[in-house]
Amino acid sequence: MPVASISVSDTPLLRYTLRRADDALILGHRLSEWCGHAPMLEEDMALANMGLDLIGQARSLYAYAARVEAAGRDEDAYAYLRDVRGYGNLLLVEQPNGDFAQTMLRQFLYSAFIDPWWRAMMDSTDATLAAIAAKAEKESAYHLRHASEWVVRLGDGTQESHRRAQAALDALWPFTGEMFEVDPSERELIAEGVAIEPESLRAGWCETVASVLAQATLAVPQNDWMQKGGRNGHHTEHLGHLLSELQYLQRSFPGAVW
Amino acid sequence: MNALALHRDAIVIDEVRLDEARRIAGAVVDPEIPVLSIADLGVLREVRLNDGRIEVLITPTYSGCPAMTMIALEIELALEQAGFGPVTVATVLSPAWTTDWMSEDGRRKLTEYGIAPPVRGAGRRALFGAEEVACPQCGSLDTSRLAEFGSTSCKALWRCNACLEPFDYFRCH
The missing domain is CATH 3.30.300.130 (Fe-S cluster assembly (FSCA))
Structure with a gap:
């Protein structure tokens, strides 16, 4: 018999931790979808490796969420037993892989934000979040490097690769504003030094994006209208489909283990 | 029991x-x-x-x-x-x-096994940077990276331009 979704208690720290864990899990899952399908063997391994890093980061954050909630749950419960409305990830990371350009632009836009974010989180007053950050920032550094190299190669490549890279950038751009969003519960954590003010990362993000896109001969989109909703569980239609695959086994065979 | x-x-x-x-x-x-x-x-x-x-x-x-x-x-x-x-x-x-914690003994064993040990204090933050890695076979520094990601998370695939052998490089972390 299928198993029902769990309902998670709502405290600022738990919500904050789960949102970031969801970002890492969903993007990691998206990258894992390339396994066996990437344009070349080296890239197949690169995408799987980066996916593994992200799922590992998600696991550390979910394990911490379990300690914070203290409701006797483990990391799997959050990953497998929350419904789509319970997920608080960015809309950007749930966007489909599309072509290779779309996957790399998505990775680039996210990594250019999350790499300095993890570095800033190393100074969090929350010792566990700071420790997870100290490990993750090493990984986000080479994720950013890898994605940047591909953005340049695709943008400054053939006419076709340039066209596709620009199209991917234009399509993903409206989802980037959400990375800088803060709600009242997060304001509290920022005041306590647990969380960081994302606005303080905006200038650096814009600079990285502008510099890599310039090398890639890609145009920074001028459209400033930004789509929001992911942090509060209002997702694009893509996340439900992703979760149905990610959660299928545990929903159909509750508690199944290897 | x-x-x-x-x-x-x-x-x-x-x-x-x-x-x-x-x-x-x-x-x-x-x-x-x-x-x-x-x-x-x-x-x-x-x-x-x-x-x-x-x-x-x-x-x-x-x-x-x-x-x-x-x-x-x-x-x-x-x-x-x-x-x-x-x-x-x-x-x-x-x-x-961090890979800086790897013992000298460990670094020697890695080289003997055919894996280049991590370069200490390498500039892992450089966006388009280059590392200088010695070939574990012949010791030449004339090497180039084939792929940043290898068979496991901790390894990258490199090639020696002197002896032409491919090799694994234990990445800095």
């Missing part, structure tokens, strides 16, 4: 036995790179007594490294087989593991 439990309760672990436990835990090898022990890697952080029981603290390498689960199981198994009774293996996150 009860007799066994009683027997386990009766185990007294002194400093000498604790040192032995340290040696046994430290000798567990990385399942992906079997020439390296977890002591060589710097993954083993501490072996101590907690309420009369052995507690082993390890630190993960990469966030998603699948070898960590295996390593924890191997430690439990090795210590139980050596008569230390049930032990606990816990993970510590801070300070974050």
Whole structure:
């Protein structure tokens, strides 16, 4: 018999931790979808490796969420037993892989934000979040490097690769504003030094994006209208489909283990 | 079962036995790179007594490294087989593991195994940077990177331009 979704208690720290864990899990899952399908063997391994890093980061954050909630749950419960409305990830990371350009632009836009974010989180007053950050920032550094190299190669490549890279950038751009969003519960954590003010990362993000896109001969989109909703569980239609695959086994065979 | 439990309760672990436990835990090898022990890697952080029981603290390498689960199981198994009774293996996150913790012995063993050891203090933050890696076969510095991601999270694929052999490079972390 299928198993029902769990309902998670709502405290600022738990919500904050789960949102970031969801970002890492969903993007990691998206990258894992390339396994066996990437344009070349080296890239197949690169995408799987980066996916593994992200799922590992998600696991550390979910394990911490379990300690914070203290409701006797483990990391799997959050990953497998929350419904789509319970997920608080960015809309950007749930966007489909599309072509290779779309996957790399998505990775680039996210990594250019999350790499300095993890570095800033190393100074969090929350010792566990700071420790997870100290490990993750090493990984986000080479994720950013890898994605940047591909953005340049695709943008400054053939006419076709340039066209596709620009199209991917234009399509993903409206989802980037959400990375800088803060709600009242997060304001509290920022005041306590647990969380960081994302606005303080905006200038650096814009600079990285502008510099890599310039090398890639890609145009920074001028459209400033930004789509929001992911942090509060209002997702694009893509996340439900992703979760149905990610959660299928545990929903159909509750508690199944290897 | 009860007799066994009683027997386990009766185990007294002194400093000498604790040192032995340290040696046994430290000798567990990385399942992906079997020439390296977890002591060589710097993954083993501490072996101590907690309420009369052995507690082993390890630190993960990469966030998603699948070898960590295996390593924890191997430690439990090795210590139980050596008569230390049930032990606990816990993970510590801070300070974050770095390849700088790899022992000299470990670096030598890696090279002999055909894997170039991590370059100390390499500029891993450079966006389009280059590292200078010596070929583990012939020692030449005339090498180039084929792919940043290799067969495991911790390795990249390189090639030597002098002896033309491809080789794995243990990436800096």
